[in-house]
Every structure is written in structure tokens, then in C-alpha cells.
Amino acid sequence: MLLNPLTFHAPKTVEEAIELYSTLGEVRLLAGGTFLLNSLKLLKKRGIKTPQHVISLRKISVLQGVKVTGDTLTIGAMTVINDLFSSPHLTDNFAILRTVCRNISTNPIRNMATVGGNLTSRYTWTEMGAPLIALEAVMHFCGTNHTTESITVEDFFKNFAKTEKILTHITIRRDPAAALAYQRVKKLSDVDVPLLAVCIRTHFNDGCFTRTRASINCTTSFAKRDLVLEEFLNGKKTANGIAQEALAHLDTSIYDTRSDDYKKSMFRISIKKAIEDLTRRGQT
């Protein structure tokens, strides 16, 4: 199916993109296009009006790439998943992102889909949210009149991932002492989308879990922290059996909403595996 006629804009700077975005009516931003183009076709099929203008961010070079400055990792919003995966900068706590990227969909999608599109597309199941919450990542936006705004990924998802601005980049602080574990279960075997994802970050202090962050993507609502689990783990010894014990200390509202028995069971298995993984590392 062909798209409805539209005017395609391809600015080369963020300033130009902001100017267009704030002055044109009926406009949508285009990143990798893996969701947007399909959704415009769906709107057309349903007889719903589609936007007259599309602004592609692809030619804005400052929005692309991964770099490290001092102790901060910066990921441009237009960085495609495969480029993040192969970045040599993914060391220390950043390294968990390689595992996350590797699990996303298929190679053709990973070559087109961007980190920014993954975060801002407002699909509850896309999976960059949980690890970036665990990493205490911050999203940086540019809005009308070139105002900038920074918000933690955690707060962005608390606010239902709503934005009228252009996401320019994401920053994460290096933390060599952090240990992270990521578990993800896929939903289908043919088109790979996640059923759930769990990311736990902790530090070991005197053989105990400290400053733990457990972020969960239940895929039916946006990624969020399980504060009950965090509270249970913090201060506990990294002893065998702690993972099993932790399963009695979960914020059940996250896991029970729109979950069948299979999904609930996979949550428990994933959380247990993540804690066991961290426990092993804490004991060495």
C-alpha cells in the first residue's frame, strides 16, 4: 500500500528540524521508520487522516553515534541498534547494552531501528527502557525556541513516554563497580518481540547487595522499578538461596496485570536467574 501524499523534510541540523517541527502543522518525526511508516499505512487503511509532513532526522549527523566524554557515555538518538551493539565504548556498566541490543528483533530491524525511536515510540513492549532505568540514564530533548530539557528515563516512562520535543541524546554515567544482569523472554518465534524483560543493577558492599535497582518491562505498561524487590535485596548477603527468597518480595501489581500463568512463571524464572547471576558475581 502506498502512503498518502506527504511532504518529506530532511533537515541537516537540529535547529532546522526544531524550526520545521514547531511551525508545520500535522507533522511527524521519522527516525528509522520501522514503526512510523507502517503506522501511517495502518491509519490510511482505517480511513484516518495522516500527517501532511514528515521530518526525517536521518541527515542530522550530531544525532548519530556513541561517544565517551570523561565518565559519561552519550548515545545519539539516531544511533541504530546495531551500531550501539558494536560500539567499542560499551565497557563497565555500559556493557549490558550489548546484551540488550543483541536480543532485539532481527538484523534488518537492528540495522534500521534507532535507540531514540525505541524509547519514544510509546509502545510499552520495546525494551531499551528497563536497562536504561537500571543504568540511571538521562534523556535530553530539544524543543520549540530551542529550549533543552533533560529527564531521567525512569521519569520519562512514569510520564507515559509523552513528548512534543525532539530527543537528541541519552547519557549514562560510568560506574565500574556496578554489576548488572539482564533477562528477557521472547513472545513469538517468528517475529521476535519481547514478552518481558528484567534488568537488575547492584553494587556489592561487604558481601551484601547495595544500591540495587530492579527495573521491569512487563510489556503491558511502561518499564518501571520494582521498589519492593529493591528494598528486600538491599543489605542482604549474596548467599545461595537469596534469589528464591526474593520471589516472596515482589511488587505483584507489576507482574500480575494482564499476565497469564505462563508469563507470571517466566517473570519469576527471569528474576531468579538475574539474582542468581548477581549472587555468583558477588561471591567471587
Ligand SMILES: Cc1cc2nc3c(=O)[nH]c(=O)nc-3n(C[C@H](O)[C@H](O)[C@H](O)COP(=O)(O)OP(=O)(O)OC[C@H]3O[C@@H](n4cnc5c(N)ncnc54)[C@H](O)[C@@H]3O)c2cc1C
Ligand atoms: C518487526 C519488528 C520487531 C521488533 N522487535 C523489537 C524487539 O524485539 N525489541 C525491541 O525493543 N524493539 C523491537 N522493535 C522496535 C524497534 O526496535 C524500534 O524501536 C522501533 O521500530 C522504532 O524505531 P525507529 O527508529 O524505526 O522509529 P520510527 O518508526 O521512525 O519512529 C517511531 C516513533 O518515535 C518517534 N521518534 C523517533 N525518534 C524520535 C526522536 N529523536 N525524538 C522524538 N520522537 C522520535 C517518531 O515520531 C515516531 O512516532 C521491533 C520493530 C519491528 C518493526
